[in-house]
Amino acid sequence: MRIGVPTEIKTREYRVGMIPAGAKTLTAQGHQVLVQAGAGLGSGISDEDYLRAGAEIVRSAVDVWAHAEMIFKVKEPLASEYMLMREGQILYTYLHLAAVPELARALVDRQVTGVAYETIETSDGKLPLLQPMSAVAGRMAIQVGAAFLEKERGGKGILLGGVAGVRRGRVAIIGGGVVGSNAARVAMGLGAHVSVLDVNLKTLEYLDDIYQGAIHTLFSDPNTIEEAVISADLVIGAVLVAGARAPRLVTSGMVAKMEPGSVIVDVAVDQGGCIETASRPTTHDDPTYVVHGVTHYAVANMPGAVARTSTYALNNVTLPYGAKIAHLGLVKAAQVDKALARGINTYRGQVTHQAVATAVGMPYRVFSDL
Numbered sequence: 001m002r003i004g005v006p007t008e009i010k011t012r013e014y015r016v017g018m019i020p021a022g023a024k025t026l027t028a029q030g031h032q033v034l035v036q037a038g039a040g041l042g043s044g045i046s047d048e049d050y051l052r053a054g055a056e057i058v059r060s061a062v063d064v065w066a067h068a069e070m071i072f073k074v075k076e077p078l079a080s081e082y083m084l085m086r087e088g089q090i091l092y093t094y095l096h097l098a099a100v101p102e103l104a105r106a107l108v109d110r111q112v113t114g115v116a117y118e119t120i121e122t123s124d125g126k127l128p129l130l131q132p133m134s135a136v137a138g139r140m141a142i143q144v145g146a147a148f149l150e151k152e153r154g155g156k157g158i159l160l161g162g163v164a165g166v167r168r169g170r171v172a173i174i175g176g177g178v179v180g181s182n183a184a185r186v187a188m189g190l191g192a193h194v195s196v197l198d199v200n201l202k203t204l205e206y207l208d209d210i211y212q213g214a215i216h217t218l219f220s221d222p223n224t225i226e227e228a229v230i231s232a233d234l235v236i237g238a239v240l241v242a243g244a245r246a247p248r249l250v251t252s253g254m255v256a257k258m259e260p261g262s263v264i265v266d267v268a269v270d271q272g273g274c275i276e277t278a279s280r281p282t283t284h285d286d287p288t289y290v291v292h293g294v295t296h297y298a299v300a301n302m303p304g305a306v307a308r309t310s311t312y313a314l315n316n317v318t319l320p321y322g323a324k325i326a327h328l329g330l331v332k333a334a335q336v337d338k339a340l341a342r343g344i345n346t347y348r349g350q351v352t353h354q355a356v357a358t359a360v361g362m363p364y365r366v367f368s369d370l
Contacts, residue, residue: 001326002032004068006061007039010075012284014042014307015314017072017093020053022319027054031326034058034068043311065089072322074314075301076103087111090330092322094118094133096300097345098245098359099272099281107346108362113330119243119353120321120343127242128339129321131178132313134267136303138182138238141265142171144302145234146190148263148288148295155295156261158233161191168193172228174220174249174274175238176203179267183236184215195228225249230257237266239274243345243355250275252292260293270300272359334367341367 003026005018016039023033033055037047047057058064065071065084073093077085079102085091087110095116097104107114117129127134142160149155149169160169171187173180176198187194188211197220198204204217218224229235229250235258239246246268255264255277266278273279277291281300288297303310321340324333334341344352350365351357357364 002034002067002069003322003326004064004071005033005035005039005055006064006071006073006081007036008042008074008304009061009078009081010283010301010304013075013301013304015074015304015311016040016043016045016307017074018319019043019045019312019315020049020055022072022315022322023050023055024053025319026323026326029323029327032056034064036061036064040311043307045311070322070326072318074304074311076100077106082106082110085110085112089113090115090325092117092318092325094270095345096270097356098243099270101360101362104346104351104356104360104362108349108351111349112346113344113348114346115325115330115340115343116243116345116353116356117318117343119345119356120339121242122339127178127240129314129317129343130240132317133303133310134178134240135182136306136310136313137267138179138236139186140302140306141179141183141236141238141267142186142190142192142234144287144297145171145236145263145265148297149233149261151261153295154261154288154290155263156233156259160187160234169233170231171195171234171236172232173197173236173238174225174228175240175268176200176207176217177238177240179238179240180236181207183238183267184211188215192234195232197224197228220249226254226257229254232258233262235262235264235275237264237268237274237278239268240271241355243353243359245272245359246274248274248276248279250277252276255294256292258292258294261295262293263295263297265297267302269298273298
């Protein structure tokens with residue numbers, strides 16, 4: 001199979017869809033890997049590194065998209081890339097179609113097969129290709145939030161860890177999954193007062209056990225969410241429903257009751273956001289806006305800021321599934337790996353993931369029927 005790796009063009013997106021080790025693995029299996037010149041520079045990977053791994057360097061994104069049967073990416077294509085997609089091509093990347101219905105329509109209209117990292121789901125409900133980036137984003141969320149709590153950045157001047165004789169910063173984390181648990185870990189390490197809210201009692205029991213009661217675990221309902229949000233200096237939105245739009249759990253009214261200078265970091269923004277006032281994605285160039293006196297950070301590609309760490313962590317999990325598609329072909333790979341089959345969002349001009357179809361308002365077709 002001819003596999004293409006274009007340069008990411010989202011603002012301040014420095015990750016790349018494949019590292020040299022991945023190219024070496026795939027070329028050793030007889031596949032051809034085409035990498036756009038300079039695609040890896042943001043992650044500290046040179047064109048020479050790819051050449052030594054057996055890949056070929058091509059001049060432009062147009063060349064990559066025109067010749068590749070499967071595209072390895074990190075982020076969803078932007079509007080300027082839609083015209084480059086070809087019928088029958090496999091697009092293997094984070095898609096987050098629930099938040100970008102126009103991309104869903106473009107994939108369907110151009111009959112592109114969209115395999116979304118974020119909906120590849122194992123039988124136990126885990127999302128292996130989302131996990132490493134969720135871990136990065138969860139840890140970054142506390143770093144970012146702590147920085148924007150500084151007075152010079154418009155915050156209330158709170159140090160999350162406090163000092164002797166002064167109260168610690170209060171952090172409320174909405175969702176105790178991979179993002180939330182990693183955010184809690186960093187917040188605890190800084191010495192903050194941490195509350196985690198979730199509807200899954202097993203998740204809360206696990207967090208309560210590993211932190212031996214040092215964090216507050218709360219069952220998530222409208223009342224506890226409101227109480228936690230109003231009293232927090234920093235709120236982290238960490239809710240995920242695979243393939244679907246994130247539920248809006250924190251309302252504008254709740255945010256209006258927060259103290260001015262507080263900070264919200266909505267990691268769920270690439271799925272539409274779980275905080276009503278943070279549903280507008282931002283970029284690394286212009287990362288925040290203020291609503292009700294509260295700073296909102298809603299960058300949809302947070303891990304891109306730590307590109308080297310993120311690129312290598314992502315490739316560790318994307319390569320095995322991508323190699324399976326290349327080796328067996330999409331249909332056979334989906335037949336032997338049900339987790340991979342759940343990642344197929346579009347195929348032959350149809351939406352093949354039910355949650356995505358519901359979110360974008362398009363008909364749903366079962367992949368195996370097609």
